[in-house]
Each structure stands twice: as C-alpha cells, then as structure tokens.
Amino acid sequence: MAEHIRVLLTEEEVDKRIQEIGEQISKDYAGKQVHLVCVLKGGSFFMCELAKRITVPVSLDFMSVSSYGSDTKSSGVVKIVKDLDESLKDKDVIVVEDIVDSGRTLSYLLEMLRDRGPASLRLCTLLDKPERRVIDVHVDYTGFNIPDEFVVGYGLDYDQRYRNLPYIGVVEFD
Numbered sequence: 001m002a003e004h005i006r007v008l009l010t011e012e013e014v015d016k017r018i019q020e021i022g023e024q025i026s027k028d029y030a031g032k033q034v035h036l037v038c039v040l041k042g043g044s045f046f047m048c049e050l051a052k053r054i055t056v057p058v059s060l061d062f063m064s065v066s067s068y069g070s071d072t073k074s075s076g077v078v079k080i081v082k083d084l085d086e087s088l089k090d091k092d093v094i095v096v097e098d099i100v101d102s103g104r105t106l107s108y109l110l111e112m113l114r115d116r117g118p119a120s121l122r123l124c125t126l127l128d129k130p131e132r133r134v135i136d137v138h139v140d141y142t143g144f145n146i147p148d149e150f151v152v153g154y155g156l157d158y159d160q161r162y163r164n165l166p167y168i169g170v171v172e173f174d
C-alpha cells in the first residue's frame with residue numbers, strides 16, 4: 001500500500017511555537033540553570049531546537065525507556081533502557097518529550113524521577129493528545145494540542161521512519 005504524509009503542522013508553525021516555549025522557559029527560570037532530560041528517541045529533535053532558544057544556562061541529559069511486557073500499552077510500567085548519566089539531586093529539571101498520548105509513560109517516568117530529589121520537576125511536550133489520556137499527567141509546557149491521529153515527524157516515527165521530517169504530519173494510505 002502506498003503512503004503519503006498530510007501536513008498537520010508546518011515547519012514554520014513548529015519553529016515559531018518552540019521559540020515561544022523557549023522564551024517562556026527562559027523567563028520562568030530566570031537566575032537559575034535548567035537541566036533538560038530528553039526521552040529518546042522521539043524527544044531528541046524537539047530538545048535540540050528548544051535548548052537553542054533558552055537563554056538561561058542549560059545542561060542536558062538523555063534517557064531511553066520502553067514499556068515492559070507483552071501488553072505494553074496497558075501495563076503502564078516502563079523499563080529504563082538507558083539511564084541518565086547524571087544525578088538529578090537539587091537540579092531544576094524539565095523532562096522533554098515529543099508527545100503525551102495515554103499518559104502512561106510520563107506518569108510512570110515522572111514519579112520515578114521525582115524520587116531522585118530534583119529541586120523542581122516539570123514536563124514539556126511538543127504535542128499532546130488530550131482525548132487519548134488514560135492516566136492524568138500534568139503538562140507544564142505544551143507545543144500543540146492535536147486530535148487523535150497518528151502523527152510523524154520532528155522525532156516521531158512510523159516503523160522508525162519519518163523522524164527526520166521538519167514538520168508534523170499524518171500518515172495516510174492510498
């Protein structure tokens with residue numbers, strides 16, 4: 001089956017919104033250093049663009065998680081595939097994600113990271129699908145609320161492809 005991508009958010013719209021979030025974070029963390037935690041792989045494109053637009057001192061770390069077990073979608077338990085290199089103790093941490101969908105991954109992850117003693121812990125996501133929420137997650141910075149469609153681009157994949165698209169699109173089959 002042939003597939004094509006329908007553009008949902010253009011590169012210009014995404015860039016503009018990331019600039020706005022960068023400015024907001026810079027204001028909110030004035031006089032502090034922010035420690036960005038990127039959740040791989042999807043969050044990496046967004047985090048790089050966001051970090052460039054933050055004007056207070058920034059440090060970065062990366063982690064990779066995957067859902068446990070065979071019924072990955074329902075367990076809500078995540079396994080750490082690659083842990084952070086640095087401690088979060090007393091740091092002002094912002095977890096950077098590409099998308100919050102059911103909320104399972106982030107609710108579990110945030111609870112786990114909170115136990116590591118950060119001075120503060122916030123969540124920043126490029127995309128949010130509020131209609132899909134199963135577990136409540138407080139999102140501090142949201143790029144866009146989007147409808148319940150499977151999106152790709154800006155780090156988001158379909159079978160590991162399309163992460164490199166500089167815009168957000170929906171995969172459609174002809």
Ligand SMILES: O=P(O)(O)OC[C@H]1O[C@H](OP(=O)(O)OP(=O)(O)O)[C@H](O)[C@@H]1O
Binds near residue numbers: 043099104156
């Ligand atoms: O709210 P949820 O329903 O838990 O879904 C959100 C999670 O799904 C995506 O990751 P994915 O497992 O696709 O990994 P990837 O970033 O490596 O592609 C996304 O980056 C979140 O971590």
Ligand SMILES: Nc1nc2[nH]cnc2c(=O)[nH]1
Binds near residue numbers: 099149152156158
């Ligand atoms: N690529 C992709 N991954 C997701 N994970 C949760 N929702 C989505 C989505 O819409 N697209």
